[in-house]
């Protein structure tokens with residue numbers, strides 16, 4: 001009786017003619033272009049060429065016209081919201097960064113220091129007691145910065161609008177760029193608000 005042994009898969013037939021380059025294919029021991037040469041190419045030729053093209057474009061169209069879209073593109077694709085929560089809407093804020101909605105795929109990465117943030121998402125009831133802290137956090141964020149009022153409480157006080165202790169809308173304290181309705185808004189609504197803010201940043205002129 002013979003013992004079964006592992007078999008080798010038969011060699012694949014060559015592909016259609018004309019799709020393969022002439023001669024032997026390069027192997028790992030025959031590096032066609034050494035890595036260091038590619039790096040040298042980028043440094044010596046690509047960057048000076050890019051600089052020359054950009055300089056002539058700026059001379060032709062003016063600095064603001066050329067640089068502003070680049071800043072807008074970078075800013076809207078790397079929004080850093082402040083990592084904080086005020087009330088029940090903060091649970092939806094947290095859920096938006098979980099595996100199911102994955103807000104980070106839009107380049108939105110929460111940061112825990114206001115000095116590294118350019119977006120404040122006010123996600124809950126703002127009381128007068130916390131108002132001065134909110135303003136301090138906003139002022140610690142560097143320019144340019146944006147604010148999203150997430151949910152009915154942040155937008156206008158929500159179900160607590162008439163309470164003596166509640167700020168009837170966070171726009172009484174800081175300038176708001178986007179309002180998201182709902183009590184609470186779902187994570188999809190928060191993502192929609194972020195996409196609307198990205199649209200605002202895209203159209204920013206100053």
Ligand code: SF4
Nearest residue numbers: 088089151153183184
């Ligand atoms: S809007 Fe509704 S869910 Fe959001 S903080 Fe206010 S009461 Fe809570």
